[in-house]
Amino acid sequence: MSEAPTKRARRPSGGRESLLETAVGEFIARGYDATSMEDLSRAAGITKSSFYHHFTGKEALLRAALERAVDGLFGVLDLPGARDGAPAERLRTIVREQVRVLTTELPYVTLLLRVRGNTETERWALERRRAFDAEITGLVREAVEAGEVQAGIDPALAARLLSGLVNSIVEWYRPGRPGTATLPEDVVAATFTGIVPAP
Amino acid sequence: MSEAPTKRARRPSGGRESLLETAVGEFIARGYDATSMEDLSRAAGITKSSFYHHFTGKEALLRAALERAVDGLFGVLDLPGARDGAPAERLRTIVREQVRVLTTELPYVTLLLRVRGNTETERWALERRRAFDAEITGLVREAVEAGEVQAGIDPALAARLLSGLVNSIVEWYRPGRPGTATLPEDVVAATFTGIVPAP
DNA sequence: GTCTATATGGCGATAGAC
DNA sequence: GTCTATCGCCATATAGAC
Numbered sequence: 001m002s003e004a005p006t007k008r009a010r011r012p013s014g015g016r017e018s019l020l021e022t023a024v025g026e027f028i029a030r031g032y033d034a035t036s037m038e039d040l041s042r043a044a045g046i047t048k049s050s051f052y053h054h055f056t057g058k059e060a061l062l063r064a065a066l067e068r069a070v071d072g073l074f075g076v077l078d079l080p081g082a083r084d085g086a087p088a089e090r091l092r093t094i095v096r097e098q099v100r101v102l103t104t105e106l107p108y109v110t111l112l113l114r115v116r117g118n119t120e121t122e123r124w125a126l127e128r129r130r131a132f133d134a135e136i137t138g139l140v141r142e143a144v145e146a147g148e149v150q151a152g153i154d155p156a157l158a159a160r161l162l163s164g165l166v167n168s169i170v171e172w173y174r175p176g177r178p179g180t181a182t183l184p185e186d187v188v189a190a191t192f193t194g195i196v197p198a199p
Numbered sequence: 200m201s202e203a204p205t206k207r208a209r210r211p212s213g214g215r216e217s218l219l220e221t222a223v224g225e226f227i228a229r230g231y232d233a234t235s236m237e238d239l240s241r242a243a244g245i246t247k248s249s250f251y252h253h254f255t256g257k258e259a260l261l262r263a264a265l266e267r268a269v270d271g272l273f274g275v276l277d278l279p280g281a282r283d284g285a286p287a288e289r290l291r292t293i294v295r296e297q298v299r300v301l302t303t304e305l306p307y308v309t310l311l312l313r314v315r316g317n318t319e320t321e322r323w324a325l326e327r328r329r330a331f332d333a334e335i336t337g338l339v340r341e342a343v344e345a346g347e348v349q350a351g352i353d354p355a356l357a358a359r360l361l362s363g364l365v366n367s368i369v370e371w372y373r374p375g376r377p378g379t380a381t382l383p384e385d386v387v388a389a390t391f392t393g394i395v396p397a398p
Numbered sequence: 399g400t401c402t403a404t405a406t407g408g409c410g411a412t413a414g415a416c
Numbered sequence: 417g418t419c420t421a422t423c424g425c426c427a428t429a430t431a432g433a434c
Binding site for chain 1 (some may be wrong): 232315349378393394
C-alpha cells in the first residue's frame with residue numbers, strides 16, 4: 001500500500017449497524033421519546049456530534065430500525081408454507097414463523113410494536129402493521145369458511161387475540177432463555193388447542 | 200345566602216377528575232413522554248398554570264391514573280369467585296373479570312400497560328403489575344398440579360401467553376363496539392379451548 | 399380558579415477545528 | 417470520524433395579579 005495511514009479516530013463507534021443496535025436498545029429501555037441523542041451517544045461511547053455524522057437525526061434511526069422489523073414480518077408471509085396449502089395449515093406456518101422472527105429480530109420488532117404514530121415514520125410503521133394484521137384476519141376468515149377451524153367466535157376477534165398473544169412475547173422473551181427451541185410450536189399449540197386446555 | 204357571589208372563573212375546567220380523564224386520553228394518544236403540559240392544557244381548555252393548580256405536575260397525573268388502573272386489577276383478585284373454588288374455575292373468573300375491568304377502565308389500564316419504568320411512579324406501577332402476574336402464574340400452576348388443565352406447556356409460559364392475550368385487548372377495544380357483551384366469555388373460551396380450535 | 403409573564407434547563411441539531 | 421462549543425427552541429414549573 002502506498003497510501004499513508006489516515007489519522008486514527010479516537011473512539012471508533014463500529015459503524016452504522018453497531019450504532020443502530022445500540023440506539024434500539026436504548027429506545028426499548030426508556031421509550032423512544034424519553035431517549036435523548038445525548039443518551040444514545042453516551043451508550044455508544046461517542047459524542048452527539050459524532051452520532052449525527054452517521055445518522056441525520058433521531059428519526060432516521062427509528063426509521064432504519066422499523067424497516068428492519070417490517071421486512072422481517074412480511075418475510076414470513078412470503079414463505080412457501082404461508083402462501084400455499086389449506087388456510088389452517090398456512091396459519092400454523094405463519095404463527096410459528098412469526099414467533100421465530102419475533103425472537104431473532106427481538107429489539108426491532110419490539111420497537112415496531114410500541115410505535116404510537118407521532119411522526120410520519122411512525123405512521124408509516126402503523127400502516128404496515130395494519131396491512132400485516134389484515135392478512136392474518138383474512139386467513140382466519142378463510143379457515144373458518146373452509147370449516148377447518150371452529151367458528152365459535154368472530155374471525156376478526158380471533159385474529160386480534162391471536163396477534164395479541166403472539167406479539168406479547170416481546171414483553172418477556174430474552175435470547176437464550178430455556179424453552180426457546182420449543183416456543184414456536186408451543187405458541188401454535190396454545191393457539192389451536194388452548195392456553196390452558198381441559199384434560 | 201348572604202354571601203356575595205365569587206368572581207366567575209373564565210373557563211371552568213370541571214375539577215380534578217375531569218382533568219385527569221382528559222390528560223389520560225392525551226397520554227394514550229401520543230405517549231406519556233411525548234405529551235407536554237401545554238398539550239394537556241390545550242385539550243382541557245385552560246392554561247398550563249391553571250393545570251398546575253390542580254396537579255403538582257405531570258407525574259402526579261400519571262400516578263393518579265396508574266393507581267386507578269392498579270386498584271381495578273387487584274379488585275378482580277378479591278372477588279369471591281377468584282378466591283374460592285377449584286383453581287381452573289378461579290382462573291375462569293379472573294380472566295372474565297379482568298376483561299371486564301380492562302374494558303370499563305380502558306384508558307387507565309391502557310396507560311398502565313405502557314409504562315416503561317423511567318420514574319419512581321412508573322417503577323411502582325411495574326412492580327404492581329409483576330405482583331398481579333405472579334398471582335396468575337401461581338394459579339395456573341395450581342390448576343396444572345390439580346390435573347384440571349393439560350400440562351402440555353410450562354405453566355409459567357401459559358400464564359405469560361394468557362396475560363398477553365388478555366392485555367392485548369386494550370390495543371383495539373373501543374367502548375360500544377359490537378360484541379362487547381360477549382367479549383369476556385369469548386376470551387375465556389379462547390383461553391381454554393383455543394383461539395382457532397380444530398372442529 | 400384562572401390568567402400573563404418568566405425562570406431555568408435540556409432538547410435536537412449545526413459549525414468548524416483536528 | 418471524532419471532538420468542543422453553541423444555537424434556537426420548547427419543556428416543566430413558578431410568581432403573582434385578578
